[in-house]
Amino acid sequence: KAGVTQTPRYLIKTRGQQVTLSCSPISGHRSVSWYQQTPGQGLQFLFEYFSETQRNKGNFPGRFSGRQFSNSRSEMNVSTLELGDSALYLCASSLGTVSPYEQYFGPGTRLTVT
Amino acid sequence: EDQVTQSPEALRLQEGESSSLNCSYTVSGLRGLFWYRQDPGKGPEFLFTLYSAGEEKEKERLKATLTKKESFLHITAPKPEDSATYLCAVPDQAGTALIFGKGTTLSVSS
Numbered sequence: 242k243a244g245v246t247q248t249p250r251y252l253i254k255t256r257g258q259q260v261t262l263s264c265s266p267i268s269g270h271r272s273v274s275w276y277q278q279t280p281g282q283g284l285q286f287l288f289e290y291f292s293e294t295q296r297n298k299g300n301f302p303g304r305f306s307g308r309q310f311s312n313s314r315s316e317m318n319v320s321t322l323e324l325g326d327s328a329l330y331l332c333a334s335s336l337g338t339v340s341p342y343e344q345y346f347g348p349g350t351r352l353t354v355t
Numbered sequence: 356e357d358q359v360t361q362s363p364e365a366l367r368l369q370e371g372e373s374s375s376l377n378c379s380y381t382v383s384g385l386r387g388l389f390w391y392r393q394d395p396g397k398g399p400e401f402l403f404t405l406y407s408a409g410e411e412k413e414k415e416r417l418k419a420t421l422t423k424k425e426s427f428l429h430i431t432a433p434k435p436e437d438s439a440t441y442l443c444a445v446p447d448q449a450g451t452a453l454i455f456g457k458g459t460t461l462s463v464s465s
Contacts, residue, residue: 274451274452274453283455283457283458284455286447286454289452291451296449297447297449297451297452299452331398331399333398333453337451340386340387340446340450340451341406341450343389343404344401344453346391346398346400346401349398
């Protein structure tokens with residue numbers, strides 16, 4: 242079974258621009274979660290989607306947004322990029338129907354903001 | 356506030372030298388604890404889920420145990436390929452997000 246895929250793998254953007262990251266979950270998984278990983282803060286939860294609905298949201302500014310499509314694929318968008326947004330952005334998928342949800346991670350998108 | 360603390364931050368071992376990593380947590384009503392392994396530049400790889408105190412799970416040279424306050428990841432006779440960052444996490448109150456510790460970076464030299 243194919244794992245979680247994320248595109249692109251690497252991105253370089255300029256401060257003030259916006260960026261869209263994409264995630265395809267494991268086949269049959271309906272929940273997609275997004276995390277930001279930085280050396281200082283570690284892994285921090287951004288938001289989680291299940292069946293196209295946002296079920297949970299972390300403590301990030303409104304510049305961070307996401308959505309999920311009917312095929313469970315998900316995108317996250319960051320507007321008005323800041324230098325501090327440079328990080329590894331990880332997507333994780335799970336069945337999403339039985340708690341606790343075992344989450345399986347993709348390889349991540351490395352975003353660098355200059 | 357739910358918190359996860361891992362220790363030590365870094366651990367250097369010789370090949371074959373067994374040791375343990377610690378994950379302590381403060382959550383109201385634990386509903387599971389997860390261990391992941393992360394190699395540099397890659398996403399975390401799922402290792403174990405532990406559901407209740409006293410539970411143990413094993414995979415090759417790794418054994419995870421859980422008490423009411425903490426979890427241990429025991430590494431028996433490690434090899435250089437076990438070098439990685441090991442992360443533990445617990446579900447948040449909603450059960451849909453994971454709260455991660457900062458991880459323990461393990462280096463095993465031959």
